[in-house]
Amino acid sequence: MTDWTSGYVAGIDYTHDFHSQLTPALLGFGAMSQGHRHGLEGNGITYCELGCGQGFSANLLAAANPHIDFHAMDFSPSHIAGARELAQEATLENMHFHERSFGDFGTAPGLPETFDIIALHGVFSWVSEENRQYITRFISQRLRPGGLVYVSYNTQPGWAAAMPLRRLLASRAEQGSGPLTDRIGDAMAFAHQLGATGAAYFGKNPAAAKRLDHMKSMPANYLAHEYFNKDWTPFYFEDLAGE
Numbered sequence: 001m002t003d004w005t006s007g008y009v010a011g012i013d014y015t016h017d018f019h020s021q022l023t024p025a026l027l028g029f030g031a032m033s034q035g036h037r038h039g040l041e042g043n044g045i046t047y048c049e050l051g052c053g054q055g056f057s058a059n060l061l062a063a064a065n066p067h068i069d070f071h072a073m074d075f076s077p078s079h080i081a082g083a084r085e086l087a088q089e090a091t092l093e094n095m096h097f098h099e100r101s102f103g104d105f106g107t108a109p110g111l112p113e114t115f116d117i118i119a120l121h122g123v124f125s126w127v128s129e130e131n132r133q134y135i136t137r138f139i140s141q142r143l144r145p146g147g148l149v150y151v152s153y154n155t156q157p158g159w160a161a162a163m164p165l166r167r168l169l170a171s172r173a174e175q176g177s178g179p180l181t182d183r184i185g186d187a188m189a190f191a192h193q194l195g196a197t198g199a200a201y202f203g204k205n206p207a208a209a210k211r212l213d214h215m216k217s218m219p220a221n222y223l224a225h226e227y228f229n230k231d232w233t234p235f236y237f238e239d240l241a242g243e
């Protein structure tokens, strides 16, 4: 872990996935189903994705929604380089990537004054409190009045049983040395070893044992970003809503 990332994992890129939850039509439908007007049908709609990772979702959505102007940001240089390359190859004129951190994104050149949609998937639970404050400040300054925010997060009580497992893995990897992928492998082996010796935690929390077993099939670049950041906060809904 390095300082410029404020405890977020560095040196290992995230996976290339499409997250359909980010789809503008779906977000509009969600708002409409709750009786809210969203005004997303017309032209000149602006969409912002915070912490876009590899940018695969943003690129695909930009290609499918040429009437929407997409901006997406991430502080990882390799994520943004790959995302820009894909946008270029697909000749997407409505897709703009920004290599920025949450703290300084507001000053990025070429940003629209306000956005109709601000979305973040797989970010809010995985960053520090300071970075969450940058995110909420950006939203409060840049969301169009009546605009729409989508935020996903890890919830309580769903994650309660697995919290000690996550802590064990992250602490073990932080104390180790060498490349992160090796430390992840070592932390996973250590947790399995504990399970095999009959640690009461796994016996009393079968959901945690099942999760650990399931994690065996997951690639290191997914595990790194999900389980090995310094910060990780599973929220009760009312706390998330409060922030």
Ligand SMILES: C[S@@+](CC[C@H](N)C(=O)[O-])C[C@H]1O[C@@H](n2cnc3c(N)ncnc32)[C@H](O)[C@@H]1O
Residues within 6 Å of the ligand: 005, 008, 014, 015, 017, 019, 050, 051, 052, 053, 054, 073, 074, 075, 076, 079, 100, 101, 102, 103, 120, 121, 122, 123, 126, 127, 131, 225, 226
């Ligand atoms: C778990 S990944 C999710 C990526 C993408 N939203 C997805 O779901 O595929 C979280 C992303 O947030 C980015 N990130 C973490 N802290 C950040 C910060 N302070 N500023 C900008 N991006 C950050 C990481 O580089 C990573 O790409």
